[in-house]
Amino acid sequence: MRLSTKGRYAITAMLDLALKGGDDPVTLSEISHNQGISLSYLEQLFANLRNKGLVKGVRGPGGGYYLGRPVSEITIADIICAVDEWVDMTRSRRFVSHAYVNQRCPSHNLWDDLSDHIFDFLAGITLGELIERGHHHRFETKKAA
Secondary structure, X not given: OOOOHHHHHXXXXXXXXXXXXXXXXXXXXXXXXXXXXXXXHHHHHHHHHHHOOOEEEEOOOOOEEEEOOXXXXXXXXXXXXHHOOOOOHHHOHHHOOHHHOOOOOOOHHXXXXXXXXXXXXXXXXXXXXXXXXXXXXXXXXXXXX
């Protein structure tokens, strides 16, 4: 698994939606303005997020997006996998050795294991936990000041 710009922007947009959402839908223009992400890029991301059931859209005046599930049920890995194809680092050209053209390079197990650890780590963190970490950090910062 790799974390691309798509994945980072999707996480940022989903956090914004989770923090601003509630009874009223949040528009992509609001998220675009708040996070400095282009509206057309957000439209592409949210099409993928909607297809995976992570967000629900409401059309028309007053429309926008809601989270598709509670924050406690959306993991960071869910978000990344919704917008990015799964990337196998061992198939990247930079990891191909001429000595192992027709066989598996011994280092591939290392990269497979690393991808598994990254995925497991991100699958263990929910949007709700990220929000709590942010609130806790702000509280601790205010307390120290």
